[in-house]
Amino acid sequence: MSQSTCSEPHQSAPACSGFDPSSLTATFGAPCQDGRLLPTVLATLTRHEALLAEIERASSTGGFCWHVYTGKMTCTGEVYRIFELDAAVPMTLQLLGTRVHPDDLPLLHDMTERARMEANGFEYQLRLSLQTVKYLQLNARRSEDADGQSHYIGAIQDVTRRRLSEEALGNMRCELARVARVSSLGVLTASIAHEVNQPLSGIMTNASTCLQMLGADQPDIEGARETARRTIRDGERACEVIARLRALFGKRGGKTESVDFNAVTREVIALSLSELHRRRVTLRTELAEELPAVTGDRVQLQQVILNLLLNAAEAMSGIEDRRRQLLIRTEPEAADRVRLSVQDAGVGFEPHDAERLFQAFYTTKSGGMGIGLSVSRSIIESHGGRLWAEPNAGPGATFAFSLPARKSDCNAKRLGTVLRPAVAERSTRKP
Amino acid sequence: MADASLIAIVDDDVSVRQSLPDLVRHFGFKVQAFVSAEEFLASDCVDRTKCLILDIAMPGMSGPDLQRELARRGQKIPIVFITGQADPDLRRQLLAEGAVDCLFKPINTTALLKALNTALGLS
Numbered sequence: 252m253s254q255s256t257c258s259e260p261h262q263s264a265p266a267c268s269g270f271d272p273s274s275l276t277a278t279f280g281a282p283c284q285d286g287r288l289l290p291t292v293l294a295t296l297t298r299h300e301a302l303l304a305e306i307e308r309a310s311s312t313g314g315f316c317w318h319v320y321t322g323k324m325t326c327t328g329e330v331y332r333i334f335e336l337d338a339a340v341p342m343t344l345q346l347l348g349t350r351v352h353p354d355d356l357p358l359l360h361d362m363t364e365r366a367r368m369e370a371n372g373f374e375y376q377l378r379l380s381l382q383t384v385k386y387l388q389l390n391a392r393r394s395e396d397a398d399g400q401s402h403y404i405g406a407i408q409d410v411t412r413r414r415l416s417e418e419a420l421g422n423m424r425c426e427l428a429r430v431a432r433v434s435s436l437g438v439l440t441a442s443i444a445h446e447v448n449q450p451l452s453g454i455m456t457n458a459s460t461c462l463q464m465l466g467a468d469q470p471d472i473e474g475a476r477e478t479a480r481r482t483i484r485d486g487e488r489a490c491e492v493i494a495r496l497r498a499l500f501g502k503r504g505g506k507t508e509s510v511d512f513n514a515v516t517r518e519v520i521a522l523s524l525s526e527l528h529r530r531r532v533t534l535r536t537e538l539a540e541e542l543p544a545v546t547g548d549r550v551q552l553q554q555v556i557l558n559l560l561l562n563a564a565e566a567m568s569g570i571e572d573r574r575r576q577l578l579i580r581t582e583p584e585a586a587d588r589v590r591l592s593v594q595d596a597g598v599g600f601e602p603h604d605a606e607r608l609f610q611a612f613y614t615t616k617s618g619g620m621g622i623g624l625s626v627s628r629s630i631i632e633s634h635g636g637r638l639w640a641e642p643n644a645g646p647g648a649t650f651a652f653s654l655p656a657r658k659s660d661c662n663a664k665r666l667g668t669v670l671r672p673a674v675a676e677r678s679t680r681k682p
Numbered sequence: 683m684a685d686a687s688l689i690a691i692v693d694d695d696v697s698v699r700q701s702l703p704d705l706v707r708h709f710g711f712k713v714q715a716f717v718s719a720e721e722f723l724a725s726d727c728v729d730r731t732k733c734l735i736l737d738i739a740m741p742g743m744s745g746p747d748l749q750r751e752l753a754r755r756g757q758k759i760p761i762v763f764i765t766g767q768a769d770p771d772l773r774r775q776l777l778a779e780g781a782v783d784c785l786f787k788p789i790n791t792t793a794l795l796k797a798l799n800t801a802l803g804l805s
Contacts, residue, residue, distance in 0.1 A: 444766075445739075445766045445767060448766045448787055448788070449695045449697050449698070449766060449787070450697045451787075451788055452697060452698065452701075452766065452787035452788035452789060453695075453697030453698060453700065453701040454788075455788035455789070456698075456701035456702055456705055456788065456789060456791070457701045457704075459705060459791040460701065460704045460705040460708055463705070463708050463791075464708060467708075471708075474704065474708075477704070478701070478704060481700050481701055484700075485697050485700075485701070488697065525739075527741070528694070528739055528740065528741045529739055529767075531741065531742075531744070532741075533741055533742065534741075
């Protein structure tokens with residue numbers, strides 16, 4: 252195992268820079284009368300410190316003690332290693348500050364301020380700007396020394412690897428969601444063509460009629476005007492289809508906004524209506540009035556609704572002995588959630604399959620990739636919600652998801668929020 | 683044009699129901715538009731309709747469903763199908779089952795007039 256240069260000064264005191272032998276006196280009382288005991292105690296201590304250093308190294312976690320008023324800071328070797336500082340240099344908050352990412356310096360000031368206000372503890376996520384960016388998790392709690400002076404004892408953990416894999420996972424999820432979206436675009440291609448073709452067809456007919464009316468022996472000016480007006484209306488209709496398509500399939504990063512649940516549901520329905528017609532599905536909607544908004548990525552939520560809709564239609568494709576009835580319902584759930592459910596009258600599923608449905612690449616369709624539901628679930632969970640399936644009492648199944656209404660900080664982490672002051676109550680104790 | 687023939691248009695698409703009647707009227711026919719096959723069957727136009735301009739894909743009863751239902755009832759109304767999905771196989775099949783024509787949207791005006799004239803035996 253290679254030792255970095257900065258940890259070498261710890262030969263005598265492996266885990267703690269600025270180690271003060273007199274602290275032993277404080278810990279163990281008066282110096283030992285029995286000279287034979289001292290080496291044993293020292294050996295034990297050395298062993299313990301070496302063990303602690305190993306643990307720190309293994310967990311990428313360093314410890315510190317910070318006296319707010321004197322500014323004095325004692326850190327373990329791992330803190331020096333994380334901050335890539337020479338362990339011979341006395342540690343101060345200012346010195347740490349030189350390594351902190353400029354954008355996160357306000358967090359350090361915030362921490363100082365909280366400390367001066369005697370906060371019981373704090374928790375921060377900080378970035379270091381070294382050769383590469385490091386992500387740190389800092390937790391500390393307040394205590395008092397014998398003189399009643401405040402200090403903070405805490406831990407700094409290098410969470411870079413975890414953070415980077417979270418980011419990679421997030422990117423992967425976005426990419427998978429895009430793939431799923433594009434594959435549902437494939438499913439909808441015929442319907443979308445139909446959707447655009449309808450108003451275009453209207454435009455052509457109107458224009459022909461208009462020409463006929465104007466070309467007659469006695470031109471019908473008023474009739475021609477009316478057909479021209481209808482041409483414009485049809486043109487607008489075609490534009491709306493394109494706008495909806497852009498909204499759903501355009502390339503756009505994760506954007507968090509307030510989303511009107513009913514409005515996005517209606518937009519998805521409008522896009523998939525002709526696909527449903529083609530599959531001879533009758534659609535019933537029950538959209539609750541005055542539904543609270545949710546916070547999230549509009550496109551992703553639409554994608555989930557679209558997936559559920561297409562799945563439901565697919566599940567009914569072989570049904571001939573009953574109506575292919577599909578019900579979409581939005582409703583409030585408890586006081587602070589909203590729910591959307593899609594009920595079909597299709598082939599349904601066995602109760603023990605309820606969870607398998609959501610596994611990636613599990614599919615019952617010949618042309619399906621089996622990622623729709625698993626992607627949908629991960630989208631809903633990243634919004635702090637829940638997606639589930641249950642068999643109906645009658646034929647078919649119901650897929651539903653619920654999301655927290657309006658206030659949702661579920662995406663905050665992914666969007667790079669670094670400041671997260673935890674329970675920072677003010678101390679009620681007098682110093 | 684008191685004795686103009688009645689043409690019924692059945693299409694769930696609003697653009698068609700708004701644009702096509704005027705054109706057909708301009709050709710000199712009487713026109714009635716319906717949003718669905720069911721609505722048409724429930725109307726009092728069935729017996730008077732001389733030609734049906736019929737969409738293929740509709741929610742509920744489809745165009746071919748209506749064609750079969752009319753045949754079952756012994757109603758011999760000439761049918762001109764219109765469809766947004768250009769499917770030559772389906773077209774062939776519908777013509778084989780007695781349809782006058784099957785036009786793909788957007789509809790060619792001349793082809794429509796020709797089909798209507800054929801349907802009504804007006805050369």
